[in-house]
Amino acid sequence: xxxxxxxxxxxxxxxxxxxxxxxxxxxxxxxxxxxxxxxxxxxxxxxxxxxxxxxxxxxxxxxxxxxxxxxxxxxxxxxxxxxxxxxxxxxxxxxxxxxxxxxxxxxxxxxxxxxxxxxxxxxxxxxxxxxxxxxxxxxxxxxxxxxxxxxxxxxxxxxxxxxxxxxxxxxxxxxxxxxxxxxxxxxxxxxxxxxxxxxxxxxxxxxxxxxxxxxxxxxxxxxxxxxxxxxxxxxxxxxxxxxxxxxxxxxxxxxxxxxxxxxxxxxxxxxxxxxxxxxxxxxxxxxxxxxxxxxxxxxxxxxxxxxxxxxxxxxxxxxxxxxxxxxxxxxxxxxxx
Ligand code: EPU
Numbered sequence: 001x002x003x004x005x006x007x008x009x010x011x012x013x014x015x016x017x018x019x020x021x022x023x024x025x026x027x028x029x030x031x032x033x034x035x036x037x038x039x040x041x042x043x044x045x046x047x048x049x050x051x052x053x054x055x056x057x058x059x060x061x062x063x064x065x066x067x068x069x070x071x072x073x074x075x076x077x078x079x080x081x082x083x084x085x086x087x088x089x090x091x092x093x094x095x096x097x098x099x100x101x102x103x104x105x106x107x108x109x110x111x112x113x114x115x116x117x118x119x120x121x122x123x124x125x126x127x128x129x130x131x132x133x134x135x136x137x138x139x140x141x142x143x144x145x146x147x148x149x150x151x152x153x154x155x156x157x158x159x160x161x162x163x164x165x166x167x168x169x170x171x172x173x174x175x176x177x178x179x180x181x182x183x184x185x186x187x188x189x190x191x192x193x194x195x196x197x198x199x200x201x202x203x204x205x206x207x208x209x210x211x212x213x214x215x216x217x218x219x220x221x222x223x224x225x226x227x228x229x230x231x232x233x234x235x236x237x238x239x240x241x242x243x244x245x246x247x248x249x250x251x252x253x254x255x256x257x258x259x260x261x262x263x264x265x266x267x268x269x270x271x272x273x274x275x276x277x278x279x280x281x282x283x284x285x286x287x288x289x290x291x292x293x294x295x296x297x298x299x300x301x302x303x304x305x306x307x308x309x310x311x312x313x314x315x316x317x318x319x320x321x322x323x324x325x326x327x328x329x330x331x332x333x334x335x336x337x
Contacts, residue, residue: 001025001032003063012066013051014114016233017308019337021046021064028068028089030177034147036065037175041144046337047175049088050116053123053235054335055315057308067118069177072098080187083137085180088118092125100215105188106135107181108215109197112222114229114236118176121152122166123333124159128218129191133159135181141166141174149177162240162333190214196221225296233302234293238315239273239330252326273322273330274298280321290314312336 007024010016027033037045044062069087072095076083082104086095096111109130113120120132121139136159139152158165166174188211192198200217201209209217227234244252249269253259256279262270277283277297284294290306291314293299300311315332322330 001036007064009048009051009056009060009064012048013054013056014229014233015055015235015302015308015311016229016304017056017302017306017311019056019308020059022059022061024064024066026066026068028070030069030142030149033065033067033069033142033175033177036063037142037144037147041147045144049119050091050114052115052229053119053333054337055235055308055311056337057312058337060337065175067116067175067177069118075180077185079185081182081184083180083182085178086117087178088116088176090117092116092120096215099183100212103211104183104185105190105211106130106183108211109191109218111215111218117179121157121159121164121176121179123162124157124164126162128194128197128221131159133157135183137180137182139176139179141176143174145173150174161243226299227293227295227301232293233304233306234299235334237273237298237333238300239277239298239318240333241270241273242276242328242330243268243270244328245269248327252328256326271328272298276322276326276328276330277318280318280325282318282321287314292318308337 004024007021008018009021010018025036040063046060046062046064048064048066068089070089071087072090073085074082075085092115093112095117096107099107109128110125113125113127125132136154140149141152142149190209192201192209192214197217200221201213206213243264246267246269249261260272260275264270274297282292283297285292289303290311291301293301300314319330322328
């Protein structure tokens with residue numbers, strides 16, 4: 001196990017922000033993870049995975065553990081379904097491609113989401129009508145304090161919209177080491193009801209889509225709206241879509257009849273934060289080396305050498321403006337460090 005002092009974290013966060021780790025350890029085995037936690041669990045620790053959902057606003061005065069555990073295997077299968085175990089450090093999209101190559105279905109709508117397997121359960125990643133919880137069976141996580149491995153069932157994880165127990169009650173207590181997902185081998189349940197997916201399939205002349213067709217459509221849609229972190233630093237959606245009450249929605253719609261919305265229940269409505277931010281005039285706005293993406297206002301971007309504080313201040317300005325104009329609070333989806 002090698003520990004590097006004063007390491008740059010720029011290569012390890014998709015925003016491409018320069019920040020230093022007091023010390024850094026690349027963790028490639030459970031054995032290393034256990035031994036490093038045994039030595040350091042009472043000292044400040046910071047767990048880093050794909051670095052795709054965080055904004056670094058300062059140096060990290062802690063030992064940064066980069067979870068780089070690799071491996072994908074089939075753990076059991078029936079005639080119709082398969083359970084696949086993937087280690088936390090596997091890249092999410094590479095895993096999706098691995099499944100598509102074997103014609104394992106259920107995960108195709110989640111193509112091209114940045115990040116690693118290990119962080120997928122933490123915020124219950126989702127896109128185009130599918131969330132991780134729909135295919136999730138269980139995960140294994142190591143208890144930081146006593147280094148024991150513990151299985152978590154789906155109900156243990158308490159999944160919600162971009163939420164789980166790992167962001168709530170158990171925050172900072174466990175490190176996810178692997179995830180088990182159940183996928184279909186035949187009779188795939190396709191999710192094509194999202195308008196943009198329907199349109200993309202139609203324009204490709206696809207009538208009876210395969211899971212590969214859906215993945216291709218999702219990839220095309222994401223590439224057309226979301227910046228590639230390898231080219232422009234970003235963390236995907238910076239904010240969550242706010243959920244407001246039916247009464248609040250009535251008032252909002254009265255003032256802004258064109259507001260898009262998704263009904264969640266009789267009492268609650270979800271509003272696309274991207275629309276609120278665009279309406280507030282921020283879409284495509286650039287300040288120095290950072291700004292709001294011109295094709296999706298929910299995404300904040302680093303054009304090169306922005307620092308995390310500048311982006312955080314922009315996020316606060318957006319939140320305050322949206323609050324003033326619409327009386328709606330938008331929460332960050334990205335973890336602010
Ligand atoms: N919209 C605008 N202007 C914008 C962006 C969006 O008016 O600049 C409005 C449009 O009316 C559009 C609606 O918002 O129809 C929804 O936009 P989109 O389909 O792009 O989805 P979203 O709600 O903005 C969510 C997820 C994305 C996910 C997409 C597709 C959250 C916080 N974000 O975005 O997830 O890819 O749906 O399912 O729930 C991520 O979490 O990093 C992420 C990219």
